[in-house]
Amino acid sequence: MQLPKFSLGMGDRFAHQAKAQLQACIMAAEAGADITPVWNKSNREHLIIGSEPSQTRAAIDVAVKELGWTKPYFADADHINLKTYERFVAPCDFFTLDVADNIGQKSDENEIAQFVERHPELMGEITIPGIEKPFSLDKAFVEKTAKTFLAAVQEAAAIYKAVVAKKGSEDFVAEISMDETDNPQTPPELLIILAAIADEKLPIQTIAPKFTGRFNKGVDYVGNVAQFEKEFREDIATIAYAVKTYGLPANLKLSVHSGSDKFSIYEPIRKSLKDTGAGVHVKTAGTTWLEELIGLAEAGGDALALAKEVYAEAFAHAEELCAPYSTVIDIKTENLPTPETVNGWTSEQYVRALRHVEGDPQYNPDLRQLLHVGFKVAAKMGNRYIDALEANEEVVARNVTTNLFDRHIKHLFLG
Template structure:
């Protein structure tokens, strides 16, 4: 169907907590277009973030539309109802055209025995030796293995089907891009598990265009990847092969691609991602989320004066409420509290010291990953400041926007999508 909304090959998820940086974010995509590669923006903001900040998805839509108009962007762009479920999808239906269906909490909840039996009977091709083009060693399974994977994931996929059909009823066919997310869970899915999951998704008739598995290693918010890069590389390439196989054999959309959640600042794996998609012709969605909020704080600190004072206030409040701020993000942060600077120490810092501790330049001896992660989850502090924080952003718009654009363009888009 030609009128189906279609996500292009390369896309980047850009969170904008306070709906002030859409233009600066889009400028990074404009830079990519000038360099010869189309990377389309997907503005994402979760129900949790809207609730904490007291905002509505319609404001995110308005900011995105205004940025597109201001920069004359004539390529696709999307607004993501991020990590939604049946309970939270309502307010996202009208403004959003990309839905990240989050069923991580349903992983491991056993499906009905009859449904598992039916799945195994329907998919004899998954039992035994499974040869997939692009994977040197075939997957070797038996019925017990396939049954075990189905028992672990089938219930989650069925829940995704319910959510998809609810969105479909509200939005209409072909009017949105569906993604299924399984990343915010404890254990990674192996490539053979991903293949079985994709078979189940096809059975549920959910035409996903992206899927976000949990990869091996730690994908902590806003900091470097922690894990074996060689292992990630193999896994990523095998996942791409599993997707291509599933598209061919199960009738999933031909533009189905991997979505790398918590993908911001995972510098050590960017070359592997770039090389894999270049070699195979596959697409990829890189989700950067809260890194823009960090660039706002960096910009304010860099501005000095009242901007630096607000940045210090954000840290002081975050430090005193650290446990509360960290709790919702426990699976995607790793903060060593004993390595956090004291509030008194930070209050004595210059702009250079604050920016050096926060900006993700690992060669800088001032850089502190614990400090960066705490501020990453501390946007609630700025939300409580109300107009004071937003006025500071507007007063320092030029320096903040420069940081936002440079971060997305230089540190993310260039290495992932251009291989530079």
């Protein structure tokens, strides 16, 4: 199973926006960009909402059938490990092998020594097309990098083999995710990681390293954009070199786990892809759950009242909601309006505070991040929330499609 050149990982927490998301991909195709949709939902999200991966797959398949989509599409077992993979095996055909927690774990000293011995080509000056300055690596650096990442690669291999054993075949797409960790991986480290992946005969088609800067949930990139572009281009070049050197899959590409809405790095990504001819997987593109809230607020009446209730509950339970996402949010609590203030807002005020338009003086990134992690509040509402989505399907779907196409796809692939 082959992942095409350009793909977007899209979340749909409540399994009601697959058609609206797919419509954005149809619009992209009409505008000249073939984008493969990959619907992702993590085990943590399923547990919070009380859903099953099979429900996500069913919603996707319905959307594909109703809109007549005949191109590839995937259901992603997002950020799985050996404890969580089994429930995803049957309904999914894309597996994100999350080994960030294994980075830095101690590996067998003999295995590290054998790795270093197997790869003399990693020592000395390495000239990679597309990278201005050759890598100058010595044995100590290769050994140190192997000590840091070898256990993670071995864990990825263990997860992959477990999925194959349950699924009965290797007919799926595999990604290795190393992004949810403290330190970014440098291009020389990425080369050594890819050598280790090749040793394990892992046929991954995407890899998600951690880049410099902050990728907070639902808001723009925080960091040096020029430095990001340099890393991104060098990672593309490193992957191309590793594919030829180690026989990795020819379509292996970078995966950017964006946390959505990283508008300031979209142009550097687009330019890099155009200049190099490389592909990319961007995940997550568009924060669908927030677009649902925006749609409900825009609808007014009872739907707006429900959106205000979601904020009040999120505000009241902010500490609990934020704890699991502490490394990927940065909320200044003093900038959060009180529930009493929000209860007095018009539909327009709520929408403008939440919708990600950087130039709008009413846009509130702190409120947006809190509501991003506040989907647990809507999950606890159960049918009340689902009924509101269904009653206001048209306005909600319009926001989902417009956000994904106008703010994401256009700037990544059509600019």
